[in-house]
Amino acid sequence: MSDTPYQPDRIEPKWQARWAERRTNEPDLDRAARPFYNLMMFPYPSAEGLHVGNMFAFTGADVYGRFKRLQGFDVFEPIGFDAFGIHSENYAIKVGVNPAVLIPQNIENFRRQLKRIGGMFDWAHELATTDPAYYKWTQWIFLQFYRAGKAYRKRAPVNWCPSCKTVLANEQVEAGRCERCGAQVEQRFLEQWFFRITEYADRLLADLDDRSKMDWSESTTTAQRNWLGRSEGAEIEFPLATGGAVRVFTTRPDTLFGATFMVLAPEHPLVVEITTPEQRAAVEAYRAQTASKDLIARKVGDRDKTGVFTGAFARNPGTGRMVPVWIADYVLMEYGTGAIMAVPAHDERDYEFARRFDLPIVDAIELEDPADRGSLAGVLINSGEFSGMAASEARGAITRWLEAAGQGQAVVRYRLHDWCVSRQRYWGPPIPIIYCDACGPVPVPEEDLPVQLPLIEDFRPDDSGVSPLARHEEWYYAACPTCGRRGRRETDVSDTFLDSAWYFLRYPSTDFDDRAFDRARTRKWLPVTSYIGGNEHAVLHLLYARYVTMVLHDMGYLHFDEPFRKFRAHGLIVKDGAKMSKSRGNVVVPDEYIARWGADTFRMYLMFLGPFEAGGDFRDDGLSGPRRFLDRLWSLVDQAIREDAAGGEIQHRIVIKWHQTKKKVAHDLETLNYNTAIAALMELLNTMREANCCERRIVEEMIVMIAPFAPHFAEECWERLGHEESVFGACWPAWDERLTVDETVELAVQVNGKTRSKVTVHRNADEATAVAAALEDPVARRFLDGRDVRKTVFVPNRLLNLVVG
C-alpha cells in the first residue's frame, strides 16, 4: 500500500479550520476546573506585519500553553492588539491615512498571521486597545485614579519644536533636533497629568523579593530594582548667609566635612531669591541656556561641566564655614531636593566641576586608593570630632548628629519619578476630563464613557500650537458635568502604557460590557499564571502593570496585588549573527518561510535554534533539520499503522530511552528549554529507527510529545492512528522512574583526573566493587603502571578517579 506523504499545505488549513469550528481553543471560563492563564505580550499591529521576533515569542509561549493543556489544565490563551500610540500615529502621518483606517487593516493582517502559525488562541476573547469598548475602561481606570487622588496635574517639561510648533515625543528628537524639520528642540512647560507611582515605590520594590508572589526572571527583577533606584541617605540643611536654608540630599553624609561648595539645579526655585545683583545677569543667561536645551540633550549631551556662581553663601553645618552656592545643569531638579552639597574630594562630578572653576578640594576621608574617589571605605579626616571614624560608621553617626542639631534627617529616596500619562497627541484614548471656568477640572461621569476619540480628517499636528483635537470644535466644547455651562475637554490623550497596564485584566471579561472585569471571572483566572514577553518591557510596561494592579487592589477591585505570578523573558533572534534591520537587508519575513516549509516546521525550527530564554541565530539552512525530523516521524507513524506492532516485546534499551525521553521532555518544557526537548525527541526517533522499532505505544506518545511544537502535524498523525478526539484531549505521557535508568552503568575510570577507560558495573555499585573492576581493566592498569593507588574518588554511577603517587 502507498503511504500518504507529509503535506503541511494540506493538513495545516484543515486543522486550523477544525479548531475554529469545534472551538477547541476556547475553554469554559466559568466552569473550568483547573484554570491556567497563559499570557503573552500582545503585539503592536504594525504595517509590516508580525516579524520573526514576534513569531518566536508567541510560539514559545504557545508551546508552553499547549504543554500545560496536555498536562490537564484548562488553558486560557488570549491575544489582542496594542494598537494606540505614537508608532501608529507617525506611520499614519507618513502615509497620510488616518490611523483609524489603517489600524483595522493591520489588525486583520496580524490576525491572519497568528492563525497561520497555529497558536492556541482563544479568538472569542480577542481585544484591541483602540476599541471604544476597551478604552471606555481605560478611561474608567483613569477616573478611579483621579478620584482616589492618585492622578494629579502639574507643570512639566516637554520637548518643543519651535519650527513645527508642536510637542515631540522623545523618539522624535534626534541629537537634539526635530526629526521632521531639523530645528533645535527646546523645553517647554505644560500642565500634564501624572500618576503618583512613587507612592508605591517601596511596595513595588519589596514584592520583587517575595517569591510567593513573583516567580520572575532574575534579569527582570534586577532591572526593576535598578529602575526604582532606592538610595538611603540624608537631607541636610545648609543655612544661607541671608537667612533661610538650602536643603540637599546626599547618600554620603560621611563626607559632609569635605563639602566645599553647593550646586543647585538651574530651575531650582531658590535661585531667583538668593542670586546677588552682580550675578543676576550671568545667572539669568545660564538659566535661559539650560531651558533652550531639550530634555535629552541635557542628559545625554556633552558632559563638560558648566555652571555659574549665584553670589550667595551658605554655612556647612559640619565645618561651620561659609561655602559658595553655584548653579549647574549637572544637578537635576527632579531628583532629591534639586540641590547638592559638592564634595569634590569624594565625587567624580563634583571634582570635575571644582577643577573647572578652581574651587577648593578638601579630603574628608583617607582613601586607600586615591584613584578611586568614590570609594565607600576609609577613615574620616579633617572632620572634627568624627575624624578617625570609619566612613561606614560615620554615615549613620553624622546623620544622627545632624538630627539632634535639627539640621538634617535620614531619608530614603527613589530615582523613580511619577508617571506622566499625558500625551499631546491624537492617537490615544482622550483623558476624560472637562475644564470648566467655574468648576475647574471635572471628571466625565462614568455613564458618559467612553469619551470617543473623534474621527477627524486632519489628525496631524500643525503650527497652531494646539492639539488636533482642540480644532475639532463640536468635540472640544462640552457641557460641564457639574454646572452645565460650556466647558472644554482635555485634549491630551493617555499614554499607551496605560492601555497595556491592564489588558490582561480585561481578557477574561471581554464579554461583559457593563464592567471592566467581572469579579467571578477575575477570581477564577487571575493573577496571570504565566507571562512571557520581551525584556525590553522589563521596566516600563511590567512596572506600570504592577502599579495599576496594586492600586486597583487597594481600592477593592482586585483580590491580588501582583498581576503576574510567573514571568519569563524570551531571548532575541538575530539573523546570520547580526541584528535584523532593513538597512542590513537581513530581515526575515516569516510568511515566506511558512509558505515554503509549513507552520509546524517553522515553529519547530524557531524553538530548536537556541534556548528560548536566550534567543538565537536564524539561518535559512537550519529549517531542513526539523523538517526531516517531521518527515521521518511521519513515516514511523505510517509504519506503526501498517505493521500494527502493539503490545509486543520491546528491546530493553529502547524502553529505557523511551522513559528517559518522556521525563526529559516534560522537564525541558517546564523550564522552557525547548531546544533540548526537541533534541531528546530526535534522539528517541533515531533510536527507534536504528532498531527498526515502530511500537505503537511509543509512537503515540511521541505524537503527544511533539504536539506542543507541531500541533497540526500531531493532530493529523493522531487522527491517522485512529483517534477521533483532538490530540490535545490526550494526557501527557507518564513515565516509570525505575525505567529511566539501566541496571548496569558505564563508569568512567580516571587516573589522576584524566579519563582513561570505562568499566561496566551494576547500578549503585559501591566503591569497593568499582575499584575492583577498575583494577582488572587492562587499559586502566596500563596507566597505573604498577604504582600504588594513594587515594580514590568515587561518584556513584558516574566515575572513579584513581590517584597514584
Add this chain to the structure above:
RNA sequence: GCCCGGGUGGCGAAACGGCAGACGCAUGGGACUUAAAAUCCCUUGGGGCGCAAGCCCCGUGAGGGUUCGAAUCCCUCCCCGGGCACCA
C-alpha cells in the same frame, strides 16, 4: 561609566564541579537512480603514531587560583550583544 547577558568544532548549539562537542546544519565518501533531486548508510574538533585493531598529545576568549578533577567555582583582563546613563 554602571547594570545584565554572552564568548565551546566550518556553523546553530549540548554538557547537576565528573567521559567536552548531545541534537541539528554543512562537509566528504558510499548505496539507490540512465541522471538529478529526494531518501538511506558511513565520515567529520586539531595534531600525531600505527599495515591494522587501536593508541598518544593538544583543545571550551587570555592569564592566574581553588580542587583528586574546572567549559562550569573564585580573581584579573580582553572582546561581543542588550539596557541604563551627570540619580548626588
